[in-house]
Amino acid sequence: MEKIRVERPQPMKSEWAVVRGSAIHGRGMFAVKEIPRGTRVIEYVGERISKAEGWRRETLRQRRAKSGGDGGIFIFELNQKTDLDGGVSWNTARFINHSCRPNCESRIVRGRVWIVALRKILPGEELSYDYCYDYEHHHEHPCRCAAPDCVGFIVKSSQRWRVRRALGAKVRS
Numbered sequence: 001m002e003k004i005r006v007e008r009p010q011p012m013k014s015e016w017a018v019v020r021g022s023a024i025h026g027r028g029m030f031a032v033k034e035i036p037r038g039t040r041v042i043e044y045v046g047e048r049i050s051k052a053e054g055w056r057r058e059t060l061r062q063r064r065a066k067s068g069g070d071g072g073i074f075i076f077e078l079n080q081k082t083d084l085d086g087g088v089s090w091n092t093a094r095f096i097n098h099s100c101r102p103n104c105e106s107r108i109v110r111g112r113v114w115i116v117a118l119r120k121i122l123p124g125e126e127l128s129y130d131y132c133y134d135y136e137h138h139h140e141h142p143c144r145c146a147a148p149d150c151v152g153f154i155v156k157s158s159q160r161w162r163v164r165r166a167l168g169a170k171v172r173s
């Protein structure tokens with residue numbers, strides 16, 4: 001039988017950063033030179049899918065994570081109709097870890113997702129952005145970013161007060 005070859009795009013490269021082992025988790029992306037504030041460091045690429053499909057994939061991955069498997073969440077909301085699934089081999093930006101004090105952020109510019117430097121980043125620094133996870137499932141996502149104000153869980157900055165409040169209540173009881 002004739003084998004069908006599926007062509008996969010080449011992994012995205014960045015002139016600013018490379019992938020290597022991270023103290024936070026697995027692999028991460030690290031600056032290879034000074035990155036000025038505002039630089040688009042790398043594009044977060046992936047498959048454009050409908051909201052319904054995005055929801056289906058995210059639920060599946062969360063279930064896999066709960067049962068101890070690889071359950072990384074890679075879905076970005078592009079707009080009310082479309083999601084971007086970055087869980088593809090050519091999306092090098094999928095290696096960027098979360099930090100409670102990130103040096104990058106994700107920005108959607110005309111339907112494309114860019115990882116943009118929030119400040120000057122020095123050579124060797126690990127890139128990070130806020131994954132913006134909801135408080136709801138915070139126990140499933142412990143954070144090891146080691147920022148001085150890390151709340152211990154990957155939760156969007158606007159909801160971290162809820163983690164602090166819950167931890168405070170535990171300490172008091």
Ligand SMILES: C[S@@+](CC[C@H](N)C(=O)[O-])C[C@H]1O[C@@H](n2cnc3c(N)ncnc32)[C@H](O)[C@@H]1O
Pocket residue numbers: 022024025026027028071072073074094095096097098099142143144145154
């Ligand atoms: C998109 S991947 C990031 C790349 C990952 N380090 C790797 O090697 O595949 C997301 C996963 O990395 C881990 N991760 C990212 N940031 C983290 C952090 N601050 N603390 C702990 N784990 C983190 C979590 O397991 C998360 O589900």
Ligand SMILES: [Zn+2]
Pocket residue numbers: 099100101143144145146147149150151152153
């Ligand atoms: Zn943290």
